[in-house]
Each structure stands twice: as C-alpha cells, then as structure tokens.
Amino acid sequence: MNDAPLELPEVGWMGSARLTAGLDRHQRLDLAAHARTHQPLRQLDREELLALADAVALPGRGGAGFPFARKARAALAAADRTGAPPVIVVNGAEGEPASAKDKMLLTRVPHLVLDGACLAAAAFGAEEIVIAVTAGSPGEISVPAALAERELPCQARTLCLPERFVSGESGALIRGVNGLPVVPSPLKSRASDGGTGGVRRRPTLLSNAETWAQLAVAARLGPDAHAAVGTAAEGGTVLLTVNQPNGDPLVVEVPAGIRLGLVLDACGLRPGAGVLVGGYHGAWLPPTDAVDVPLSRAGLADRGGTLGAGAIVALPDGTCPLGEIAQVAAWLAAESAGQCGPCKRGLPAAAEALALLAAGAAEPSALEDARSALGAAQGGGACSHPDGTARFALTALDVFAEDVDAHLAGPGCGRPVRGVLPLPRANGARLEVDWSRCAGHGLCAVLAPDLVRLGPHGYPTSTAMPVASWQEHGARRAVSQCPALAIRLRHRG
Missing domain, CATH: 3.40.50.11540 (NADH-ubiquinone oxidoreductase 51kDa subunit)
Structure with a gap:
C-alpha cells in the first residue's frame, strides 16, 4: 500500500x-x-x-x-x-x-x-x-x-x-x-x-x-447469533458518528435500540440545547426527548426523528442555535444540483430567511416565510435532498422555538455562533453586494433570480450569497450588467 x-x-x-x-x-x-x-x-x-x-x-x-x-x-x-x-x-x-x-x-x-x-x-x-x-x-x-x-x-x-x-x-x-x-x-x-x-x-x-x-x-x-443484540424488530448493531465540539468525530458501534442518552454519556457529552440525529437530512430532538429515545428506526420515528446515516450532534448551550442552523442551510442550498424547483428556488429562499432570522434583522413575517419555503421544498424534488434539508430546518425551528422568538423580538439570543455543526472548509464562490454603490435598480434579481431576492425597498436582502456551480452563469451576468457596478463575484478555496 x-x-x-x-x-x-x-x-x-x-x-x-x-x-x-x-x-x-x-x-x-x-x-x-x-x-x-x-x-x-x-x-x-x-x-x-x-x-x-x-x-x-x-x-x-x-x-x-x-x-x-x-x-x-x-x-x-x-x-x-x-x-x-x-x-x-x-x-x-x-x-x-x-x-x-x-x-x-x-x-x-x-x-x-x-x-x-x-x-x-x-x-x-x-x-x-x-x-x-x-x-x-x-x-x-x-x-x-x-x-x-x-x-x-x-x-x-x-x-x-x-x-x-x-x-x-x-x-x-x-x-x-x-x-x-x-x-x-x-x-x-x-x-x-x-x-x-x-x-x-x-x-x-x-x-x-x-x-x-x-x-x-x-x-x-x-x-x-446476529439477533443476540439489538431489539426484536431490529437486531444487530448500528454504526454512529458522534461529533465532538472542537474535536474529531468518533465512530461508535452500539446495539440497535440503545438509549441515546447512554451513548452521549459514554462519549462525554450532554444533550445541551438539542440533539441532531440522522445528520443534515435528519431531525432535531429536544434534550428531554433525546435522553430516552431508543436508537432504532422505529424508536426514532415515534419521536419524529430518523436514524438516517447515523450522524449525531449535541448542540452545546453556549452557541447560537439559529446561527448554526442558518450556516448549514446555506451550505445545503449551495450543495444542491439545481435541477428542480425546490432546489433552485425553495432551498435558497429558506436559507436566506433563516440567515435573516439568525442576524436578528428579520421582518415579522420571516418565520412564516422560512416555513413556507421549506414546506414547498418537500415532496417535489428530483431526489431526497429538498425533503431532507426541510426536515433538518423545520425540526430545528420547533426545537429552538424560544431562540426563534428571541431573534424575532430583538437583536438575537446574544450567543456567538461557534461553528459546532461541522462543515467543509469554505470554498467555491460568493456573490457580494457593495452597499456604497448599490442604487436598488433590481436588475441583479432578474438576471440571477436563484441567487438574489429583493426586499420591500428594491435592494438585495443579503450582502453575501454562496454561489453553487449551477448558479455561476447567472452570477456572472449580474456582475457584468449591474449599472452601478455594485456586485462582485469572489472565489475562495
């Protein structure tokens, strides 16, 4: 080798x-x-x-x-x-x-x-x-x-x-x-x-x-012998990836049906503000449910969860849940293939609404806008990516409802975003708006509708937008034809 x-x-x-x-x-x-x-x-x-x-x-x-x-x-x-x-x-x-x-x-x-x-x-x-x-x-x-x-x-x-x-x-x-x-x-x-x-x-x-x-x-x-461990309906073992804050992930083999709280204890973790089970196409559980939920497909389904690929993240109390969710939602939107309406429009719209909520800069209707965009993304995609992303974000809005209210009522929860939810190193491109130049012409939203959305006064609602590979053509058109030269495309990696 x-x-x-x-x-x-x-x-x-x-x-x-x-x-x-x-x-x-x-x-x-x-x-x-x-x-x-x-x-x-x-x-x-x-x-x-x-x-x-x-x-x-x-x-x-x-x-x-x-x-x-x-x-x-x-x-x-x-x-x-x-x-x-x-x-x-x-x-x-x-x-x-x-x-x-x-x-x-x-x-x-x-x-x-x-x-x-x-x-x-x-x-x-x-x-x-x-x-x-x-x-x-x-x-x-x-x-x-x-x-x-x-x-x-x-x-x-x-x-x-x-x-x-x-x-x-x-x-x-x-x-x-x-x-x-x-x-x-x-x-x-x-x-x-x-x-x-x-x-x-x-x-x-x-x-x-x-x-x-x-x-x-x-x-x-x-x-x-295979059925000697596990449950009557789901025998054998399950592989889990338990993500440790500021540490490498730990792959753990456990008997099917074991309580999630026992696994977290064995890994030196607490449920914190909530626990994600199933990865970024999975679902969030409140800490009270997470401790006792059995790690089996049937047991998780009874609590509205899913085992998915077995990835687990316990979110510590010291990070902003909405900020964490918004970062992952933006990454998931950019990771789509851009082949169907839910991925081209629904996921970017939901990611933007979540980003505004996290920033404490959302209109009162932002929560309903996010739920509407995520709901529309479910069931109509060319693959399971829109459904899984919607489940991830919608269950987060339910589990972290108090944090959502705090962000809607003022500047936010006051906690920093520590990046507990793992994401790859940033690369690709971002479309950035220079507010000192932007005059609100709105042409960018016409040329790149999958990327740019306008607020009530005709200005883009976000100053920095991740650009997926399938969005680059529209992004370049928006940059080259902006009358005020207020948009630029930055590549990272």
Whole structure:
C-alpha cells in the first residue's frame, strides 16, 4: 500500500464489537489481520443469501433504510428477465460532513465491506463490483490496496467521485459510474431494474458500505447469533458518528435500540440545547426527548426523528442555535444540483430567511416565510435532498422555538455562533453586494433570480450569497450588467 499515512477515524464500541472487531489491536486490518480477527466466510448460494437477508431483516444503512432483500430480489428479477448479469455497487461516497462511518469502514476494515460485496457477487453471478469513494478520501488509497490483496469473484474497481453532498445520492452515483455528471437523475428510475437507472443499463444492486459490512457479519454469525443484540424488530448493531465540539468525530458501534442518552454519556457529552440525529437530512430532538429515545428506526420515528446515516450532534448551550442552523442551510442550498424547483428556488429562499432570522434583522413575517419555503421544498424534488434539508430546518425551528422568538423580538439570543455543526472548509464562490454603490435598480434579481431576492425597498436582502456551480452563469451576468457596478463575484478555496 502507499506509504503515505492514512487519516484513520477514531473508533469506539459499546457492548459487542462486530464491525469494529480487531480495532483495539490494529489501526487497519489488512487481509492477514482480517483473517485472524474474523472466522472464515462460508459461501452462500442465491437462495441462501436471500434467506439470510430476510431472516436478519437487514435494512440499508445509507439513510433510506430500504430492505436489502427486497432490493436484491428486484435486481435478480431484472437479471432473469433480461439475461444481463447484475452489477454490485458499494456506496462509500460520504459527502455528509457530520458522518465518518463509511470512511472508517473503508479505511480501517475494508475487507469486511468487500466480504459482503463479494459474497453477493458470487451468489448472484455479478458481472462487476464497483466501490465508489470520495476523491481525496482515505478510501481512495485503502480500497485499491485491499482489492489487490484478495481473490475476487469477478472484476472489481474503485471509482472516485467529487466531494459533494449529492454525490452519494444513488442516482447521482450511478451516473458517475456511467461517466456522466455526478448529479441526481432528472427522471426517477430504480438501479435494480437496469435500463437508464443502472450501471451500463445492467440490473444494479447498490447499497451503502455499512450495509455490505453488516451482510458479512450476518453471514458469519447466522440469524440467531446476529439477533443476540439489538431489539426484536431490529437486531444487530448500528454504526454512529458522534461529533465532538472542537474535536474529531468518533465512530461508535452500539446495539440497535440503545438509549441515546447512554451513548452521549459514554462519549462525554450532554444533550445541551438539542440533539441532531440522522445528520443534515435528519431531525432535531429536544434534550428531554433525546435522553430516552431508543436508537432504532422505529424508536426514532415515534419521536419524529430518523436514524438516517447515523450522524449525531449535541448542540452545546453556549452557541447560537439559529446561527448554526442558518450556516448549514446555506451550505445545503449551495450543495444542491439545481435541477428542480425546490432546489433552485425553495432551498435558497429558506436559507436566506433563516440567515435573516439568525442576524436578528428579520421582518415579522420571516418565520412564516422560512416555513413556507421549506414546506414547498418537500415532496417535489428530483431526489431526497429538498425533503431532507426541510426536515433538518423545520425540526430545528420547533426545537429552538424560544431562540426563534428571541431573534424575532430583538437583536438575537446574544450567543456567538461557534461553528459546532461541522462543515467543509469554505470554498467555491460568493456573490457580494457593495452597499456604497448599490442604487436598488433590481436588475441583479432578474438576471440571477436563484441567487438574489429583493426586499420591500428594491435592494438585495443579503450582502453575501454562496454561489453553487449551477448558479455561476447567472452570477456572472449580474456582475457584468449591474449599472452601478455594485456586485462582485469572489472565489475562495
């Protein structure tokens, strides 16, 4: 393997260490260490593997939680119908700033992920295995090194995707594998059916890196031993990324159904002002609910939450909740692919309304404007990005209602924004307004309607707007045609 040191996410576990087994003794499990840590993996035929996935009720661990067995049966039915062998895809393109579990798996225990993918490839007669990782991530080094160490049931390759939030969306990932721009497909199609939604139009079985690792664990343990931890409905363990203020994230393996308060205590954290569960497409819980909520899909759903990709952030009392939320909302709006109305108009409008609320400069209608924009973004997007962003922001407005009232009533809550919610280093471009020159012509809002909105007096409502790649054309037009030369486009990075 390359001699350059890998960035190795910190790991912990509560109770049974399954996915994290061996990491108390090894920084990374190469094939030899993997073989010493895990018992040999018995090969399963098609029906045996499907029966196992049914017996353990394995859900997808990438966020949606779609049952693995149903997805596999759909891909196999398409393969039988068309005569085209399926393609196995491992989704390790983790563009979620609050999540590090897939990075941990592909960096520290890559053979466990490959075990699951190879098990399915052999059982289902796959044509190829594709492991998608984020460009520049440790997986770009670790995965090819692991592939070179082992025998494979079919050809396999590593694909590097851009470090963007939408790169991990299944349709965007498949487009990337097919050599197309890595953005969600404008037409809804299932990868398992093949055709335009699959790799090279083949039936495609795509699952998250943790799902493949969990499949390998279940195959070694069998259904009964697998169910020895967890709940009756959701057996086994769950990988969480617990974000620590001013520290690196901690990836923790816990039994499904464990109380969130126990996990926070073990990590030295308190619920603070509120707890985000599920990452930036997840939901906020008030501290009183967060302590006792079980970390299972059903348990979180009962409290209006979602497990999502398992990312957790406890917001300390010493930071401004609205300022934190507004920063993430602006980043999420800029991370969209800009292909549909909710992403082009709804998310930027909501981000701007939240920024005004956070600044204590909002009109009385700002809260309703934000809720209206977020509500309109739900249910109509080309992918789940608008829905997830709306859930993140709307639950925040409910959990931090007292802070919202304080910002509407005056200059704000008085607390600084400490940047507790993790975001990538700022890069890209921003459209900036020079108030000493702006004369309120309003032409910028006509030329770049997805970026610039005007207040009641005809002036832009924001002095600095993040510019997504799909917005740059409109931004440049606004800069070049502003009669007062009051707008400039600044690039960072």
